[in-house]
Amino acid sequence: MSLAEQKRIGKIAMLYVLDEGRQESVEELGWIHCSGKVGSMESNKIVAAIETAAKKNEVINGSVYRETHALYHAIMEALHGVTRGQVQLGTVLRTVGLRFTVVRGQPYEQPEEGEWIAVALYGTIGAPVKGLEHEAIGLGINHI
Amino acid sequence: MSLAEQKRIGKIAMLYVLDEGRQESVEELGWIHCSGKVGSMESNKIVAAIETAAKKNEVINGSVYRETHALYHAIMEALHGVTRGQVQLGTVLRTVGLRFTVVRGQPYEQPEEGEWIAVALYGTIGAPVKGLEHEAIGLGINHI
């Protein structure tokens, strides 16, 4: 059940979202992945942008609910790190500009642990005024 | 008020905690920093370990309350990313093994924005059984 040192899916997804040049490590492992950018005051648009990218890039199979369900909870968990308290943006007068990465792979040495999905977010959060913002990070991990 | 590209304190702190070799970028900027490890089921021990390291390494002045207050809220925000919902560990039967980094610097171009503090956490969270765990990440940022 132990996490394989070279397959730390969370760390890999986070390094990838922090520095777009890093996607090689994901590709060397043969893992499926996608990334993108989204900025909004509406938290539902953040969720939608990540779900759409993950389906379009076939990181998840959008016609199977269990895959959507696994991704959704990973996104929500990553948003907890970004919002730190209430998963709310515009309703508490703040906005985000985020880069996101979704990675799907086998981080455990045991094959029966199967596939997991990681959602990494990095960007800024703050008032809806350019520059009145600081950085924010989130990571969500789920079995899929 | 804009974040200076080379002084992204959150990204720097996160890269540092993900890969201990990275502390050069913090030192090149002349920023104060510390790092350490802590594993516990008791969330208060996580807070105490980070506060103690930050005071001992003079990242904050422990005899000035406003510095302790700034650090405390940054720690709590970082713990939201790690715990994703309830800032609880043992009381919901889970434990963490974390590496932490605290960085204090001037991430904004304007000198009047002054100093900020970033707390980055990386490690694993899971059941109190070796291996029954996945990765977790948190970042908290505050003005100091």
Place this chain on the structure above:
Amino acid sequence: MSLAEQKRIGKIAMLYVLDEGRQESVEELGWIHCSGKVGSMESNKIVAAIETAAKKNEVINGSVYRETHALYHAIMEALHGVTRGQVQLGTVLRTVGLRFTVVRGQPYEQPEEGEWIAVALYGTIGAPVKGLEHEAIGLGINHI
């Protein structure tokens, strides 16, 4: 102060909402009740639908604030069970289709414990796409 075995208002309300044929047990007790259906991405519409039904069916007296207040908190508590973390629907890109039951009665053996109100919810929660959903349940109980 003990709950009377045959007057378990929460269990009765939950069995009622799970299976509409069950309303006899409520009626045998002579308790006031109502039920209905509501589907929405807007959490305020869920609250409004239950409040409107309870007033129209005279489960509560809408012109007395203490009754509205008791019902409101019972609804909010039931929504915690349905939403499990953040009492949000559309803002986190999810929708519900719910059946609800409101029951008002005396569940305790001692007459001085007076009347209590139970709100039971049962239905599905998920993405705003037909079928991408699983079941959800909530129960809120308050003195009235």
Place this chain on the structure above:
Amino acid sequence: MSLAEQKRIGKIAMLYVLDEGRQESVEELGWIHCSGKVGSMESNKIVAAIETAAKKNEVINGSVYRETHALYHAIMEALHGVTRGQVQLGTVLRTVGLRFTVVRGQPYEQPEEGEWIAVALYGTIGAPVKGLEHEAIGLGINHI
């Protein structure tokens, strides 16, 4: 992706926990299940009791982390319904006496939706004094 009418895992688990005579419907479907009782002011003991019962009765394979992970999140979601706000018991001076049911089965018509797990809780919550309590219910559902 639609929920099969006769295989509503959440409703089945909830009816089962509300009325112990109902386990036939689970058995007719050939689904794995277990149930038990636990009372405590310590929320971690509630989690432990459910996990232990699920492993001992082979509802999950305790040596595979993904199964433990799926069950853990289903338990936490069910506890949200019981605690309605903060997943805390003794730390906010309250205690619970709960019956629990864990059911594992295939609630969707499409075979690719695979197995899901439902945790249903029913009992009382209140002050640590006999009788100063009302009922509480929770349901958590996860893919496994």
Place this chain on the structure above:
Amino acid sequence: MSLAEQKRIGKIAMLYVLDEGRQESVEELGWIHCSGKVGSMESNKIVAAIETAAKKNEVINGSVYRETHALYHAIMEALHGVTRGQVQLGTVLRTVGLRFTVVRGQPYEQPEEGEWIAVALYGTIGAPVKGLEHEAIGLGINHI
């Protein structure tokens, strides 16, 4: 259903807790009240101290559950104002020193609105070190 201007129970309870000389306004109205002090890192001890004082001073009848239930929720709501996020103290390494006031009266002009209870808290919250603290306030109101 309107709040009577001279009977604003929340304002009266808050002025009372902020300045102990103010209890005359409560007594002029003929309302039942009590006050006290409690300091602890254990949130359950805060709840217990307020409940005990309210019972001993007959602000509530401790042998009637509906009164205990009304008071409990008012205390929990007041603690939200003091803790601002997670109703936790020692588990997140902080402590409080609080003065509390409980007032029971009829704040509405209409007699059918009956009795309500207000719990007001005022004091300091901070690190478990003398002086590393700032003020905190909370108010909870419930029908009784």
Place this chain on the structure above:
Amino acid sequence: MSLAEQKRIGKIAMLYVLDEGRQESVEELGWIHCSGKVGSMESNKIVAAIETAAKKNEVINGSVYRETHALYHAIMEALHGVTRGQVQLGTVLRTVGLRFTVVRGQPYEQPEEGEWIAVALYGTIGAPVKGLEHEAIGLGINHI
């Protein structure tokens, strides 16, 4: 690091918002302050009204992000006291009518503790129907 008895910024801000005649104590200390009223079902409008008043009255310098950041978190903490659980208004079908006070001063005896900001809120919360409401109070304090 101790709070000076006559400079209790939280108590001063709360007494000020509870009774508009009290602003003398703030002025005697030479502290900057502002106050106003706002009523809305939209929580972002509450935040905006307070921020706008604080900037217009030069309680904070709106062109320095660290000041906006300090105020924002103080507002959010005050809203926790008002909303007691979820920082939501219209989305859970409730509205507020609030008076607010923002005070900026030096509450500690030691000059190195510098300036702090307090946001005090007082008013009513309830259903979007006149009279179906009770009082609510919140206080947020931050270093600035």
